[in-house]
Amino acid sequence: MKLYGSLASPYVARVVLFAKLKGIDLQPQMPEGGIKSPEYLAKNPMGKMPTLEVDGLALPESEVICEYLEDVYPGSGGLPTSPADRARARLIARVQDLYVGPSATTFIRNLNPAKRDEAAVSSARSTIETGFGYLEHFLAANDYAAGPELSIADCAMLPAFTMMRKTIVPLFGLADPTSGPGKLGRWWSTVATDPVTAPFIEQYSAAVDAFMRMMAGR
Numbered sequence: 001m002k003l004y005g006s007l008a009s010p011y012v013a014r015v016v017l018f019a020k021l022k023g024i025d026l027q028p029q030m031p032e033g034g035i036k037s038p039e040y041l042a043k044n045p046m047g048k049m050p051t052l053e054v055d056g057l058a059l060p061e062s063e064v065i066c067e068y069l070e071d072v073y074p075g076s077g078g079l080p081t082s083p084a085d086r087a088r089a090r091l092i093a094r095v096q097d098l099y100v101g102p103s104a105t106t107f108i109r110n111l112n113p114a115k116r117d118e119a120a121v122s123s124a125r126s127t128i129e130t131g132f133g134y135l136e137h138f139l140a141a142n143d144y145a146a147g148p149e150l151s152i153a154d155c156a157m158l159p160a161f162t163m164m165r166k167t168i169v170p171l172f173g174l175a176d177p178t179s180g181p182g183k184l185g186r187w188w189s190t191v192a193t194d195p196v197t198a199p200f201i202e203q204y205s206a207a208v209d210a211f212m213r214m215m216a217g218r
């Protein structure tokens with residue numbers, strides 16, 4: 001089983017963390033020639049990371065990869081047991097993907113003030129706040145994102161929020177909901193001190209720092 005991509009990508013990091021919850025050590029590696037090479041595009045024509053390659057199957061899309069791992073290693077962590085709890089965990093991951101992730105990507109693509117699309121940034125400012133509001137609504141009141149155990153919901157949110165807290169929040173002066181008194185603030189305090197996720201945040205932060213140094217050179 002090979003996971004293509006760089007850990008600095010929150011989508012790749014989500015898969016790495018989800019695998020970790022299942023006791024699988026999945027180390028991502030960049031494909032030779034990069035994600036726009038003909039060889040990689042033949043596996044994943046979207047030219048994005050991650051892609052999981054396993055038994056002749058090349059699977060893109062981080063959430064689909066996590067669900068594949070769940071099917072192969074069912075009941076070994078990462079998703080709660082009851083259908084309602086599983087749905088809630090999946091919902092939070094989906095809200096992250098649909099209502100927060102795209103705006104965060106817009107900010108990341110506009111880091112350089114000299115090349116900034118101000119209209120796109122202004123629109124992302126309002127859409128990301130709406131997305132934060134949706135997460136605040138659906139997050140569990142206690143413990144982790146979807147309840148008493150770490151789940152696919154934390155895997156979707158944790159890398160994204162680690163990256164946002166280190167990059168776009170300070171650089172664009174966004175209000176950081178994970179520093180506030182609400183459920184997102186409570187959630188962040190939990191994952192930032194949890195014995196599984198706290199070291200992961202540290203490892204992932206180092207990858208983000210390296211990514212930001214690379215972007216600064218552009």
Ligand SMILES: N[C@@H](CCC(=O)N[C@@H](CS)C(=O)NCC(=O)O)C(=O)O
Binds near residue numbers: 035047049050062
């Ligand atoms: N929906 C995809 C998003 C993947 C994605 O956007 N990955 C970014 C890195 S964070 C990428 O590969 N971008 C390269 C590009 O768009 O050219 C997933 O969940 O895997």
